[in-house]
Amino acid sequence: MRLTDFWQRLEQVFGPGYAKSIAHDQVLSQLGGLTIEEALAGKFDTAEVWRAVVAAYPERVPSRLR
Numbered sequence: 001m002r003l004t005d006f007w008q009r010l011e012q013v014f015g016p017g018y019a020k021s022i023a024h025d026q027v028l029s030q031l032g033g034l035t036i037e038e039a040l041a042g043k044f045d046t047a048e049v050w051r052a053v054v055a056a057y058p059e060r061v062p063s064r065l066r
Helices: 005-013 016-025 037-043 045-058
Strands: none
Touching: 005 016, 005 037, 005 045, 016 037, 037 045
């Protein structure tokens, strides 16, 4: 998954403003206690991070984006 695809999906799920806040502030246990931004900047690839988002917010992510 390309990084631009990741951000488009995150914005579709949370909206443009809230997506950036989630990425900056929300710590996900599936990412070893990192935020989305930290995980993307570190050792995780975008597909792994997206799977963590889906696992953390299963009710928010529509099936077509999983």
